[in-house]
Amino acid sequence: PWWGNPVYLGPTGADGTLGLVEKAQAASYAKEVVRSGVEEAVAAVKGKDAAVVVVGSMPAINGRENHDREDMSLAPAQEALVKAVRAANPDTVVVVENSYPTTLGALQKEVPAVLWTSHAGQETGSALADILYGDVNPAGRLTQTWYRSESDLPSILDYDIIKSDRTYQYFKGTPLYPFGHGLSYTTFRYGSLKQVKGGYEVKVTNTGTRAGDEVVQLYTHQRVSRDKQPLKQLKTFERVSLKPGETRTVKLRVSAQDLAHWDVTRSKWVVESGTYDVMIGASSADIRARTTWGVQGETIPARDLSRTTRAENFDDYDGIRLVDESKARGTAVSASADGAWLKFAHAHLGAGADELTARLAGASGTVEVRVGSPTGPLAGTAHFAGTSSPYTYETVTAELSDAAKGRTDVYLVLGEGMRLSAFSLR
Structure with a gap:
């Protein structure tokens, strides 16, 4: 157990x-097979108008918090069931009922229709029947990216979506199903995008023969920034009901403040001046109209490392974990191996910084200050004797050479097991 x-x-x-x-x-x-479920399913669907195969996960067995999957595929027995039923009846609909995205592989191409649902509750069956029989026109949209393969994802222990290019915001590949995806029994046409007071407007027309709902989604992208920005990011959406042939103007409210991102140099939300792409579509990958938005915001200044700087506010890293600074509060960083480093970009050191002050805990070792890269010129080294507890911090200092001057990227290189909560270069 x-x-x-x-x-x-x-x-x-x-x-x-x-x-x-x-x-x-x-x-x-x-194991003695008394009856074969696959054989019974094949016999049941032969000669019928259509077949419906329900696969997925059972929350109490393979969809709970204490169970890690080795891959994202359907269970082999479920794949075999779908293939056998599909061979017996070409008009096979696969219903995937599970708690997470699945790499459907070849099945996605082999069956004419796939319907996904979560474990929605006691009326799930009735809702599915309404959709499959066409009594209800579906308008659901995926709230996750469905990847084609596990190779599209980093380690299960890596939760940094920015550095690993994860989720629709940073993923550069082609997903199986994109964030925001969802089909309907009708079709919709989008007009041009128009900026109005308080947001944007677009005309949407139901070009099909059935009434249906479209979920109009607005995404933005910041073209130039001090920081790595998402390829696109959902800002707002509207669901609109349209009769066949009906056209409606949909307004999506968005303001400049919605474009803010977290500035690690000053620990606050900022809106940078610049050009932003505004995209409207039926999903993150199905963009129907776009325009640009010139925004007057602010310019993030160079880092001032003469002030006490939290180690967690780095720009980039390698071999670093975020850890608890104390049992009560705070975040520090810990080096997973010798040579682990933190990058603090665009630092302004003026005529030169003379001293490193660092607050450290954990294993003994050194903190190297390097400029330009993790192996760039060495500006100084602080030696740390270590502490008996990872929560007991001591302050160490080190003199810096004239390499630490001007505007540059500063790297702190740590030894394995060392914890750093804050530092300054003065």
Whole structure:
């Protein structure tokens, strides 16, 4: 069981009664197939108008918080079921009911229709029937990116979506299904995008023969920034109901403040001056109209490392983990290996910084100050004797050479097991 050690059963009495035994005494069982579910499914769908196969996850078995999947595929038995039913009846609809994206692989191309639903509750079956029979026109949209393969994703332990180019905001590949995707039994046409007071307007027309709902989504992209920006980012959306042939003007409200991002140099939200792309479409990958927006904001100044700077406010890193500074509050960084580094970009050191002051805990080692790159010119080295607890911090200092001057990128290189909460260059 998940909450402890394995449990083994074996005969414990003369009558064959089973009880708890050691592994060596555990009983062995052979699987005997009395009825084949796949064979029964094939027999049931032959000659029928259509077949519906429901696959996915069971929340109490393979969809819960204590279960890590080895891959994102459907279970092999479920794939075999779908292929067998599809071979017996070409008009096969696959309903995927699960708690997470799935790499459907070849099945996505082999079946004429795929319908996804979450574990929606006791009326799930009725809702699915309404959709499949056409009594209700679907308008749901995916709130996650569905990837084609596990190779599109970083390690399961890497939660940095910016550095790993993860989610629709940073992913540069072609997903299986993009964020915001969802089809309808009708079609929609978008007009040109127009900026109005308080946001943007676009005309949307139902070009099909059935009434339906379209979810109009507005994304933005900042062209130039001090910081790495998303390829696109959803800012707002509107769901609109349209009869066949009907056209409606949809207004999407967005302001300059919605363009703000977190400035790690000053620990505040900022809107940078510049040109922003404004995109409207049916999903993050299906953009129907676009324009540009010139915004008067602010320019992020050079970093001032003469002030006490939190280590967590780095621009880039390698071999670094965010950890608790204390048991009560705060965030520090920890080096996972020797040579781990933090980058603090566009730092203005003026005529030169004379001293590094660093607040450290954990393992003994050195903190190197380098400029330009993690292996660039060495400006100084602080030696740290270590502390008995990762929560006990001491302040160390080191003199800096004239390499630490002007406007440059500053790198702090740490030894394995060292923790850094804050530092300054003065």
